[in-house]
Amino acid sequence: MIKYDFSKKNGKPLYQYLYECLKSDIQNGRLTARTKLPSKREMAKDNGISVKTVMNAYEQLVVEGYLISKEKRGYFVADVEAVPDYQMEPAEYSPIYTEEKWLVDFTASNAVYEKFPFSMWRKVMREVLSDSDLKLVRRAHFLGVEELRKAIAAYLYRARGIMVSPECIVIGAGIEYLYGKLIKILPPDSVYGVENPGYKKIPRIYEEYGLKWKPVAMDSNGISMESLRKNGVNIIHVSPEHHFPLGTVMSAARRQELLSWAGEEAGRYIIEDDYDCEFRYYSRTIPPLLNAGRSHRIIYMNTFNKTLAPSIRISYMILPEKLMRRYINSSNFYSNTSSSCEQYALAKFINEGYFERHLSRMKKYYRIQGERLIRILKQSALLPAVTITGGSSGTHLLVKVDTSLTDTEIKWAARQQRIQLSCLSEFCVEVKPEYQHILVLSYSDINETIIREAVRRLGNIFVEW
Amino acid sequence: MIKYDFSKKNGKPLYQYLYECLKSDIQNGRLTARTKLPSKREMAKDNGISVKTVMNAYEQLVVEGYLISKEKRGYFVADVEAVPDYQMEPAEYSPIYTEEKWLVDFTASNAVYEKFPFSMWRKVMREVLSDSDLKLVRRAHFLGVEELRKAIAAYLYRARGIMVSPECIVIGAGIEYLYGKLIKILPPDSVYGVENPGYKKIPRIYEEYGLKWKPVAMDSNGISMESLRKNGVNIIHVSPEHHFPLGTVMSAARRQELLSWAGEEAGRYIIEDDYDCEFRYYSRTIPPLLNAGRSHRIIYMNTFNKTLAPSIRISYMILPEKLMRRYINSSNFYSNTSSSCEQYALAKFINEGYFERHLSRMKKYYRIQGERLIRILKQSALLPAVTITGGSSGTHLLVKVDTSLTDTEIKWAARQQRIQLSCLSEFCVEVKPEYQHILVLSYSDINETIIREAVRRLGNIFVEW
Numbered sequence: 001m002i003k004y005d006f007s008k009k010n011g012k013p014l015y016q017y018l019y020e021c022l023k024s025d026i027q028n029g030r031l032t033a034r035t036k037l038p039s040k041r042e043m044a045k046d047n048g049i050s051v052k053t054v055m056n057a058y059e060q061l062v063v064e065g066y067l068i069s070k071e072k073r074g075y076f077v078a079d080v081e082a083v084p085d086y087q088m089e090p091a092e093y094s095p096i097y098t099e100e101k102w103l104v105d106f107t108a109s110n111a112v113y114e115k116f117p118f119s120m121w122r123k124v125m126r127e128v129l130s131d132s133d134l135k136l137v138r139r140a141h142f143l144g145v146e147e148l149r150k151a152i153a154a155y156l157y158r159a160r161g162i163m164v165s166p167e168c169i170v171i172g173a174g175i176e177y178l179y180g181k182l183i184k185i186l187p188p189d190s191v192y193g194v195e196n197p198g199y200k201k202i203p204r205i206y207e208e209y210g211l212k213w214k215p216v217a218m219d220s221n222g223i224s225m226e227s228l229r230k231n232g233v234n235i236i237h238v239s240p241e242h243h244f245p246l247g248t249v250m251s252a253a254r255r256q257e258l259l260s261w262a263g264e265e266a267g268r269y270i271i272e273d274d275y276d277c278e279f280r281y282y283s284r285t286i287p288p289l290l291n292a293g294r295s296h297r298i299i300y301m302n303t304f305n306k307t308l309a310p311s312i313r314i315s316y317m318i319l320p321e322k323l324m325r326r327y328i329n330s331s332n333f334y335s336n337t338s339s340s341c342e343q344y345a346l347a348k349f350i351n352e353g354y355f356e357r358h359l360s361r362m363k364k365y366y367r368i369q370g371e372r373l374i375r376i377l378k379q380s381a382l383l384p385a386v387t388i389t390g391g392s393s394g395t396h397l398l399v400k401v402d403t404s405l406t407d408t409e410i411k412w413a414a415r416q417q418r419i420q421l422s423c424l425s426e427f428c429v430e431v432k433p434e435y436q437h438i439l440v441l442s443y444s445d446i447n448e449t450i451i452r453e454a455v456r457r458l459g460n461i462f463v464e465w
Numbered sequence: 466m467i468k469y470d471f472s473k474k475n476g477k478p479l480y481q482y483l484y485e486c487l488k489s490d491i492q493n494g495r496l497t498a499r500t501k502l503p504s505k506r507e508m509a510k511d512n513g514i515s516v517k518t519v520m521n522a523y524e525q526l527v528v529e530g531y532l533i534s535k536e537k538r539g540y541f542v543a544d545v546e547a548v549p550d551y552q553m554e555p556a557e558y559s560p561i562y563t564e565e566k567w568l569v570d571f572t573a574s575n576a577v578y579e580k581f582p583f584s585m586w587r588k589v590m591r592e593v594l595s596d597s598d599l600k601l602v603r604r605a606h607f608l609g610v611e612e613l614r615k616a617i618a619a620y621l622y623r624a625r626g627i628m629v630s631p632e633c634i635v636i637g638a639g640i641e642y643l644y645g646k647l648i649k650i651l652p653p654d655s656v657y658g659v660e661n662p663g664y665k666k667i668p669r670i671y672e673e674y675g676l677k678w679k680p681v682a683m684d685s686n687g688i689s690m691e692s693l694r695k696n697g698v699n700i701i702h703v704s705p706e707h708h709f710p711l712g713t714v715m716s717a718a719r720r721q722e723l724l725s726w727a728g729e730e731a732g733r734y735i736i737e738d739d740y741d742c743e744f745r746y747y748s749r750t751i752p753p754l755l756n757a758g759r760s761h762r763i764i765y766m767n768t769f770n771k772t773l774a775p776s777i778r779i780s781y782m783i784l785p786e787k788l789m790r791r792y793i794n795s796s797n798f799y800s801n802t803s804s805s806c807e808q809y810a811l812a813k814f815i816n817e818g819y820f821e822r823h824l825s826r827m828k829k830y831y832r833i834q835g836e837r838l839i840r841i842l843k844q845s846a847l848l849p850a851v852t853i854t855g856g857s858s859g860t861h862l863l864v865k866v867d868t869s870l871t872d873t874e875i876k877w878a879a880r881q882q883r884i885q886l887s888c889l890s891e892f893c894v895e896v897k898p899e900y901q902h903i904l905v906l907s908y909s910d911i912n913e914t915i916i917r918e919a920v921r922r923l924g925n926i927f928v929e930w
Binding site for chain 1: 481484491521524525528529530531543544545575576578579581583586587590591594595597599601602603604605638639641642645649666669673686714715716717718719720721748749751752770774775776777778795798799800801802803804805806807
């Protein structure tokens with residue numbers, strides 16, 4: 001006879017309590033393998049419960065494999081190894097982000113969150129949601145929502161003169177994600193070239209994928225063709241509109257050289273990263289490489305991270321036909337990674353002109369921010385600034401200082417003053433002497449009083465040392 | 466003297482027209498390298514435009530590298546190779562999706578789009594958007610929005626008895642994406658085991674990443690331990706709650722064997738795919754492996770694709786501490802891939818009880834759908850159904866038919882009747898005889914009249930042949 005104390009059931013349903021008691025007894029070995037359990041009727045009688053309750057508990061244990069039901073013979077305990085009671089390991093992680101409190105973080109090149117066009121975005125999101133259309137819940141096209149690809153194609157024509165069919169555009173939840181997909185359709189055994197100096201993320205992605213990569217030097221016209229050729233690179237990542245962090249615009253002659261290079265051998269590709277192309281202040285933006293020919297060797301990439309917000313996970317790339325065919329073959333069974341609702345909202349946001357209105361507002365804002373920072377830097381009597389470059393595009397300045405401090409010492413001293421900054425040398429794989437003692441100051445979102453104080457403190461670093 | 470016909474400027478600003486004329490002449494070689502251009506004043510006079518207009522055009526060409534400005538000497542044409550005029554290649558792709566019109570698609574195991582809880586979802590989305598909180602636009606925590614990780618942890622405890630800290634949860638835009646990240650933190654040179662039969666996507670992902678994988682046989686208790694050991698697998702993907710497409714629940718004894726196996730050697734891991742665990746109709750859901758011990762060797766995965774909608778790109782995995790540390794090191798510089806707004810909305814949706822309400826509604830709906838399909842199949846005089854299994858969990862049935870047709874012939878004949886279906890053999894790497902002549906019928910979203918007609922047509926296939 002098996003009898004449990006049902007007064008201890010603690011509000012649980014009867015069958016669940018019985019199930020748990022039996023399961024625990026089997027797991028602990030109190031009920032051993034091949035033991036025949038009392039019949040449902042006996043068990044019900046002994047415990048003062050209904051036959052239905054017993055049956056529910058027995059059946060659950062059968063489904064889970066703790067009991068075996070043999071027709072006309074009854075229920076037997078299965079051969080389950082005795083295990084100690086389940087104990088969850090404590091999940092103790094050290095805090096993942098230790099957010100330091102800075103006076104100024106000159107390394108943040110984010111969108112200015114406070115300037116996000118909430119009311120316009122809310123309006124388009126609400127309109128999209130009000131449709132209650134099934135398109136919002138269906139699995140989207142694996143390249144991304146068609147309306148958005150059309151809107152992006154039309155925008156690219158207006159803003160960059162790019163003529164591209166929406167079928168050549170791949171939408172994905174961030175540049176890193178798209179990079180991961182792109183790598184798989186580029187020739188295997190490729191050697192990837194990375195601008196040196198340049199974005200730190202690019203080589204890190206290559207490392208993560210176990211790819212061969214080489215730093216390629218920069219000169220005043222853009223990427224150095226000599227360095228590119230010397231390193232045996234066949235896939236080169238460039239930002240011709242303006243290089244980060246040097247700000248270099250790739251010259252027309254260099255563009256032609258680079259395009260010729262791409263055409264010389266099969267398997268050569270140019271990844272044109274047009275990040276921040278939207279922010280050029282005193283002249284028109286520089287036309288993209290993609291418009292200059294050999295577009296079958298160019299992958300064009302951009303994102304709405306900075307132009308809108310990083311929390312809206314929408315980036316895109318334009319693939320040449322050959323790569324697009326490979327992409328379709330390898331990826332059409334995957335789902336698109338961006339939220340459909342936000343893709344529809346962004347399409348509306350672009351088509352109704354809100355995006356370009358927001359961009360022109362931000363362009364003005366960033367221009368003024370840059371001009372102000374330059375003015376304050378020039379007024380500073382303390383800061384041994386030799387040259388200040390930048391301000392005509394993007395949202396950072398390069399400030400070369402005359403100092404005997406090493407870049408590490410500069411950063412450390414700034415940190416003591418609660419100023420977070422980068423030096424150009426951090427963006428280099430191999431640091432040339434001319435890339436030393438250059439501060440990289442991003443200014444997208446800092447108010448005047450704080451900038452004045454930050455520049456004062458920065459000046460003191462060089463005075464005191 | 467250079468003189469352009471400004472009557473052809475076609476509404477463009479003067480400076481832009483001048484810029485385009487000069488650029489075109491340089492590109493076509495009409496203006497050759499090192500040519501000195503007329504001074505701004507001369508050019509202005511010759512063309513009847515202002516000096517400022519000329520300066521704007523010249524400066525843009527300097528920025529782009531077509532002209533070189535030499536102090537006190539003037540503007541010179543840069544050494545730019547002559548290139549043919551830019552022509553975009555036509556982007557002609559064959560249509561990517563050729564949507565066939567089916568009477569019934571028995572392969573679709575999507576969420577039922579028509580049942581999406583639009584009004585509740587719209588409500589939470591609107592509330593989130595109304596906040597206008599900066600958290601909506603900021604770069605989210607790389608593991609995913611904390612509120613959502615908390616909501617998922619609490620839900621998992623209520624629904625699955627899983628006790629997990631929100632710090633162990635990684636949110637990402639889809640299972641495929643998470644898989645791509647997971648692979649990178651698992652031991653290199655791993656051999657991945659795939660249930661045979663099983664999901665077709667899993668080996669495809671492994672192939673894409675160039676990983677070694679082996680099919681592992683199934684028996685009536687779940688994954689075959691003998692096959693697992695024989696194949697030298699160290700990472701095994703399983704769905705213990707119910708296997709797809711067999712429907713097998715992993716028995717308690719097999720669970721213990723599998724957990725013991727995982728503990729025998731370093732580097733062994735179990736990927737517990739709990740997809741569709743929410744849909745068990747006549748008993749409680751089967752507790753996850755994760756609750757049975759050795760949780761440091763288990764990666765738990767699930768998604769809101771089916772329980773909510775595939776267009777809301779939110780999936781998650783629970784990582785054991787060691788893997789989580791690796792994940793943090795390798796991925797904390799990437800952005801989270803899911804939309805922040807939808808993450809906040811989903812957190813609210815779960816916390817306010819809407820999610821579980823929706824699930825219980827869908828559970829009832831799917832149960833009734835399954836019961837109806839079984840009834841109709843059993844009533845069919847034509848269909849030589851030997852056994853029908855399934856219906857107690859998930860949203861598909863297995864129908865073994867007595868036929869001399871091959872599976873390919875069955876599928877082809879069904880296609881002629883505008884019925885899309887799968888056979889169990891398609892989910893196999895090596896097809897055993899007992900896996901032949903078994904139809905896999907997903908029924909999440911088909912109305913009664915159509916099912917009756919489809920079953921009638923299916924029956925005819927076997928009568929006619």
